[in-house]
Amino acid sequence: MTAEAFCAAVDWGTSRIRLWLLSRDGTVLAESRGDEGMLHCLQTGFQPALEMHLATVGADASIPVMICGMAGARRAWREAPYLDTPAALSRLPGAAVRIEDAGRDVRIIPGVAQRRVNAPNVMRGEETQLLGVAKVDESALFCMPGTHCKWVGVENGAIVQFSTFMTGELFDVISKHSILAQSVEGGGFDSSHPAFERAMRRGIASPASAHSALFELRAAQLLGYEGVRDGAPFLSGLLIGAEVGSARALYRSQRVHLVASGLVAAIYRTALEVAGAEVALLDAEEAARDGLFAAAGAVWP
């Protein structure tokens, strides 16, 4: 297997790491994933975690590694300074920072910064997904959900403007740490759950009123209108609806390229379509892998 291996591609998030061993034509030869995200590695070191996952896929020391995400944050493994908007996606591979003492060729793709005093913003990881999915010279709007959802405007192959909604993290902290924790039961739901759809439509129609609708989740249960099983779909629908409603100006005149996977893809797609958007779905994990592969091909031709 290692005979045909070309490089390893690593998506290094805050709490997770995903590594793929790729051939010259982009075929996935092996993969490894785990909980050795940035937060973990700040304690235990980045290089041991990387070598562990490389060993898992059988990559010897000749295999170079292309990384995106939080390993390049300021106090993480090695800072990969942001490219500023407008940031041409084609500049990302050449701007990757090489880690000199890694024992092999290891590079980290930089994030992107929007240095506007009235709309400051940063991303790490999404720029590589965009490199994987956006065509050269493309102009398009991308919605990239996750713990933090990025809405990114790409013009002529460059990131020109973006905003961040902390929707996933708000769901997490509200459902775990607020009084609503009593009203939200864990476990999955589908995007056709009545409480999801009702709250989502309300958030879309009036994003500003989501703030006062939060407590109604609890009141509805105290008064017997809803049950604890409706809590997670309600809260999720309300927050995603408010995000999609608030972002409406962005997609009024153009298709939304939704970069997502699994349940998150399904519920964002539902919300976007209810809000009147035309949606093109792209798989988030493939996007990251394709972006890393593209960067590797540019750096190691």
Add this chain to the structure above:
Amino acid sequence: MTAEAFCAAVDWGTSRIRLWLLSRDGTVLAESRGDEGMLHCLQTGFQPALEMHLATVGADASIPVMICGMAGARRAWREAPYLDTPAALSRLPGAAVRIEDAGRDVRIIPGVAQRRVNAPNVMRGEETQLLGVAKVDESALFCMPGTHCKWVGVENGAIVQFSTFMTGELFDVISKHSILAQSVEGGGFDSSHPAFERAMRRGIASPASAHSALFELRAAQLLGYEGVRDGAPFLSGLLIGAEVGSARALYRSQRVHLVASGLVAAIYRTALEVAGAEVALLDAEEAARDGLFAAAGAVWP
């Protein structure tokens, strides 16, 4: 001192208890406060906590006790079932639930429920503050900040409509449990702090965009535009501004009676005035005490 004591008034919150020994004319003879709120007493019992605070103020077994707040919640000391909107404030004293086995005359004032499927809501405690500040037959709008901020419409002396903003609790969970915890330093600030005022004005102008502005707090610090000392004022200003902006339809045509104390009073007053509201400030603690005293006078004439 006990010779002239008439009753004890107790504001029993989720996390705090405040008790006043009052004379027939409403004079405060003594007071006691502590952390024996509902959450504490669910573990240790309500009656022992009450008797401890009564002993602190020297109230013998002949002194009756009027209570408002969370002691009357469903799984707390004894449920005081909600009055439904429209709820005449004058009906509150007579609806107080007597605890038969308390060894003295102890009553809990009920909360108020808004039984509307599309806008369910409940309050416990604020109804008693309104009894303390609203005049008979008054029609007015009240803004009552706290962990949860209630906006209450009173017409002809009855609570007819209300909504709840979890602003205080959102500040708490976001600043403690989200990624923004790294960007928010504890400690006070005043309502003229530049970051407070800037974020507040933004929230007022566009409540729906507060959702995407949250992350800018972190980005502004990463990019060097702001420091960690700006975090708490920014987050507080953004959330309060979004609340005040979202509630604008309520106060466009009428004065806002702000029932609050201390820093909370100052920052809500600033936000309301920036949003164009005319504000009349009423002290929140006095409101609760006056409401309990009014109820005691009605029940024990």
